[in-house]
Amino acid sequence: MAVQKKHGKGRLDKWYKLAKEKGYRARAAFKLIQLNRKYGFLEKSKVLLDLCAAPGSWCQVAAETMPANSMIVGVDLAPIKPIPRTITFQSDITTDKCRATIRQHFKTWKADTVLHDGAPNVGTAWVQDAFSQAELVLQALKLATDFLIEGGTFVTKVFRSKDYNALLWVFNQLFSKVEATKPPSSRNVSAEIFVVCRGFKAPKRIDPKFLDPRSVFAELSDPTPNNEAKVFNPEKKKRRREGYEEGDYIQFREAPASEFIQTTDPIAMLGSLNKLSFDQQKNGDIALAALDRLPETTDEIRKCCMDLKVLGRKEFRLLLRWRLKAREIFGFATKKKTHEDDGGEEVVKVESMDEELRIQEDLQRLNENENSRKKRERRRENERKQKEIIRMQMHMTTPMEIGLEQKGPNGEDSMFTLAAVDRAGAIEKVARGKMGLLVPTKEPSNHEDDIEESDEEEDKLDEELDALYSQYQERKSESDAKYRAKRARKESHDGDWEGFSDRENDSDEALEQDHTSDESSVEGDHDDARHLLHPQSQDTQIKSSLTRRAAMFFDQEIFKDVGVLDIEEENDSAVHLEDEETDDRPATRAVEERNFALQDPLSRDGTADSQTVESDGDSRDEMVDHSEDEISNEEGNFEVVRSGANEWEVQNEPQKDGRLDIDIITAEAMTLAQQVASGQKSTHDLMDDGFNKYTFRDTDGLPEWFLDDEDKHSRPQRPITAAGAAAIKEKLRALNARPIKKVREAKDRKKFKVAQRLEKLRKKSALVADDEGISEKDKAQNIAKMMSKAAKKKPKQQVKLVVAKGGNRGISGRPRGVKGKYKIVDARLKKDVRAEKRLAKKKR
Numbered sequence: 001m002a003v004q005k006k007h008g009k010g011r012l013d014k015w016y017k018l019a020k021e022k023g024y025r026a027r028a029a030f031k032l033i034q035l036n037r038k039y040g041f042l043e044k045s046k047v048l049l050d051l052c053a054a055p056g057s058w059c060q061v062a063a064e065t066m067p068a069n070s071m072i073v074g075v076d077l078a079p080i081k082p083i084p085r086t087i088t089f090q091s092d093i094t095t096d097k098c099r100a101t102i103r104q105h106f107k108t109w110k111a112d113t114v115l116h117d118g119a120p121n122v123g124t125a126w127v128q129d130a131f132s133q134a135e136l137v138l139q140a141l142k143l144a145t146d147f148l149i150e151g152g153t154f155v156t157k158v159f160r161s162k163d164y165n166a167l168l169w170v171f172n173q174l175f176s177k178v179e180a181t182k183p184p185s186s187r188n189v190s191a192e193i194f195v196v197c198r199g200f201k202a203p204k205r206i207d208p209k210f211l212d213p214r215s216v217f218a219e220l221s222d223p224t225p226n227n228e229a230k231v232f233n234p235e236k237k238k239r240r241r242e243g244y245e246e247g248d249y250i251q252f253r254e255a256p257a258s259e260f261i262q263t264t265d266p267i268a269m270l271g272s273l274n275k276l277s278f279d280q281q282k283n284g285d286i287a288l289a290a291l292d293r294l295p296e297t298t299d300e301i302r303k304c305c306m307d308l309k310v311l312g313r314k315e316f317r318l319l320l321r322w323r324l325k326a327r328e329i330f331g332f333a334t335k336k337k338t339h340e341d342d343g344g345e346e347v348v349k350v351e352s353m354d355e356e357l358r359i360q361e362d363l364q365r366l367n368e369n370e371n372s373r374k375k376r377e378r379r380r381e382n383e384r385k386q387k388e389i390i391r392m393q394m395h396m397t398t399p400m401e402i403g404l405e406q407k408g409p410n411g412e413d414s415m416f417t418l419a420a421v422d423r424a425g426a427i428e429k430v431a432r433g434k435m436g437l438l439v440p441t442k443e444p445s446n447h448e449d450d451i452e453e454s455d456e457e458e459d460k461l462d463e464e465l466d467a468l469y470s471q472y473q474e475r476k477s478e479s480d481a482k483y484r485a486k487r488a489r490k491e492s493h494d495g496d497w498e499g500f501s502d503r504e505n506d507s508d509e510a511l512e513q514d515h516t517s518d519e520s521s522v523e524g525d526h527d528d529a530r531h532l533l534h535p536q537s538q539d540t541q542i543k544s545s546l547t548r549r550a551a552m553f554f555d556q557e558i559f560k561d562v563g564v565l566d567i568e569e570e571n572d573s574a575v576h577l578e579d580e581e582t583d584d585r586p587a588t589r590a591v592e593e594r595n596f597a598l599q600d601p602l603s604r605d606g607t608a609d610s611q612t613v614e615s616d617g618d619s620r621d622e623m624v625d626h627s628e629d630e631i632s633n634e635e636g637n638f639e640v641v642r643s644g645a646n647e648w649e650v651q652n653e654p655q656k657d658g659r660l661d662i663d664i665i666t667a668e669a670m671t672l673a674q675q676v677a678s679g680q681k682s683t684h685d686l687m688d689d690g691f692n693k694y695t696f697r698d699t700d701g702l703p704e705w706f707l708d709d710e711d712k713h714s715r716p717q718r719p720i721t722a723a724g725a726a727a728i729k730e731k732l733r734a735l736n737a738r739p740i741k742k743v744r745e746a747k748d749r750k751k752f753k754v755a756q757r758l759e760k761l762r763k764k765s766a767l768v769a770d771d772e773g774i775s776e777k778d779k780a781q782n783i784a785k786m787m788s789k790a791a792k793k794k795p796k797q798q799v800k801l802v803v804a805k806g807g808n809r810g811i812s813g814r815p816r817g818v819k820g821k822y823k824i825v826d827a828r829l830k831k832d833v834r835a836e837k838r839l840a841k842k843k844r
């Protein structure tokens with residue numbers, strides 16, 4: 001059976017529509033109609049009380065069905081719009097005021113029928129709702145017993161909950177016939193059920209306990225079977241558990257805290273209970289009083305005991321520790337077989353389960369402490385090393401100094417000894433400005449131990465998170481082409497931005513081979529610097545040391561007159577440095593810094609195209625989308641910076657003027673470019689900008705999902721000028737104004753064909769012109785003829801409509817006997833087309 005939806009459009013079922021059609025204020029009208037069809041109480045009633053009547057559909061049904069001149073009184077917390085033949089008022093049915101108002105209206109009359117369709121504000125907690133509804137039913141019953149005539153009918157809505165049977169029991173005491181039913185218009189997913197109680201017994205005196213929720217819904221401590229008792233005795237009442245099984249979720253389990261101390265299975269208790277109680281009156285437990293007085297029973301412990309379902313691992317541990325202490329105090333801690341002097345038996349000390357538990361916990365705690373201490377130390381060490389590198393980059397120290405400073409206990413364990421630097425290839429990396437890479441991602445000696453010692457659970461959690469993240473990535477890339485493009489771009493960024501040009505890598509490799517000692521590593525850098533500064537063409541050299549992307553970025557028109565790549569100014573110092581044979585490192589650094597500065601604005605702004613923009617508001621999101629559309633749509637068009645080395649090589653062929661056609665597409669990059677172009681920013685400013693809190697991130701051991709997330713948000717927010725934003729806006733406007741790919745392709749095809757025809761014509765006319773056998777006049781005539789022929793438009797080929805019939809096709813798929821352009825249509829379409837043509841002809 002199809003389950004109806006509880007929310008949204010699911011509500012708009014046939015009963016809803018029917019109610020609308022019939023003018024009932026609520027679909028609930030049909031519930032009463034169906035109940036009345038079954039039991040026929042409305043036709044027989046002259047006075048009716050409708051409790052919880054708003055918006056009033058039941059009153060509407062009653063007014064329609066009951067005999068003329070009947071009296072209908074409806075009450076609700078909410079106002080009820082007037083209904084013909086019905087008195088309505090606003091009141092809370094649980095109050096005396098409501099009772100008094102009803103009495104005023106009824107005067108001496110009694111009701112033949114009392115209806116109750118009340119529901120408290122449903123939506124908080126289901127258990128809570130169910131209980132308040134049951135209470136409301138009892139209140140309605142109370143009113144019914146006040147106003148019902150003997151033999152009268154009480155119809156009420158009840159939720160199937162643990163109190164359902166208790167309510168039925170009470171109804172049975174007061175009415176001769178009690179039947180529960182669910183009308184078809186009541187949704188299956190709803191737990192509501194209607195109880196029709198007929199034949200009110202109208203006893204002279206009703207035991208107040210019958211209508212007291214505390215008595216009726218009291219939990220029974222003794223489940224002894226006792227059902228015969230007609231006299232209400234809540235103490236002995238047994239709840240007949242028929243119908244729905246009670247789920248655990250509606251049960252609230254509580255036990256005295258002392259029981260938790262005594263139990264041998266504390267975990268099971270913590271898992272199954274909702275509360276550990278200190279209520280001595282309720283539990284009458286002396287141990288509980290003692291426990292309550294213990295100084296170990298702190299406020300925190302009490303709070304934890306209040307609601308066990310909300311506790312975390314830490315709190316559970318706290319409770320378990322408290323239990324162990326309490327057990328010790330009360331003498332439960334160890335079970336010893338004591339000396340039995342008279343028997344002289346051997347004494348065996350047996351560690352109790354609790355003792356084992358405690359030892360285990362202690363061990364675990366010690367392990368955890370040790371792990372966290374190690375982690376702390378590792379972190380501190382990393383931070384220290386990072387600081388050193390920054391100092392070195394900023395000329396505050398040199399690798400030599402570092403090497404001297406960092407004497408490990410055995411001279412080996414520090415990465416900062418020159419030998420270690422050499423092993424890790426650190427000097428090369430430093431030389432390349434890849435400071436981030438120097439962060440020790442691996443510490444071979446300790447690593448394995450660390451893994452072993454790390455908290456297993458945390459590792460598991462990490463693994464799960466990683467797995468979930470890769471699943472998420474896979475799902476996303478399956479369903480989202482943009483995401484795929486972004487990832488591909490990012491991957492190629494990693495390979496492009498972070499690394500250097502191939503050439504440089506080659507030189508790095510060469511250097512690596514040479515780096516066998518501390519000194520040689522420095523020499524290697526020296527060579528590297530010299531290599532970079534070779535006077536042949538320094539501009540080209542520096543450009544080659546940039547990434548392709550950076551080079552292209554600075555190739556743009558806007559940087560034409562800017563000295564970013566005009567290295568003369570710095571050449572002086574560089575060449576000068578080259579002369580200083582004793583100290584080559586600063587020279588290297590000068591170049592590196594320049595590289596770094598050149599890369600930095602790009603890697604963060606220019607190249608980060610979509611990613612940078614993404615975090616900055618909608619308008620820029622549009623840019624991103626656009627750029628991505630471009631990526632997927634604009635094959636062969638170079639307006640957007642693309643990534644991927646091969647793509648670049650294939651697509652970004654230099655243009656005629658030798659420059660690469662590349663556009664800045666983010667407002668930040670545009671602003672930066674404008675600032676550089678206008679001289680507001682110098683290369684030094686760019687360098688300075690390059691050093692910010694995001695420059696050297698410690699990514700050591702951080703999971704991929706975390707780094708991805710950080711990539712999105714942890715980046716400097718560069719200011720955007722109005723001019724920069726306007727330039728990008730204008731660019732995008734132009735971009736948006738362009739036709740779609742198909743149209744553009746068609747136009748390009750047309751252009752291409754025209755060009756081909758022209759070329760053909762040119763060749764032909766050249767042949768004619770070269771022909772010596774004909775006169776100049778004839779030549780001119782022939783050429784003019786050819787040109788006018790070429791200028792003539794070819795008549796459009798008629799498209800033949802062919803009715804689709806299976807089997808009547810040749811090998812190529814072309815229908816047999818059809819020449820020229822054709823289109824396969826179905827018979828109906830062909831007829832329709834013909835009919836249209838006929839009609840058009842007639843009209844003409």
Ligand SMILES: C[S@@+](CC[C@H](N)C(=O)[O-])C[C@H]1O[C@@H](n2cnc3c(N)ncnc32)[C@H](O)[C@@H]1O
Pocket residue numbers: 025026028029051052053054055056057058059075076077078091092093094117118119120121136
């Ligand atoms: C399902 S609606 C009743 C629909 C009504 N039978 C009809 O046909 O239009 C439940 C109503 O119970 C009312 N209600 C809940 N608690 C109440 C209370 N304590 N006193 C009066 N009305 C109450 C709510 O205001 C709500 O209008």
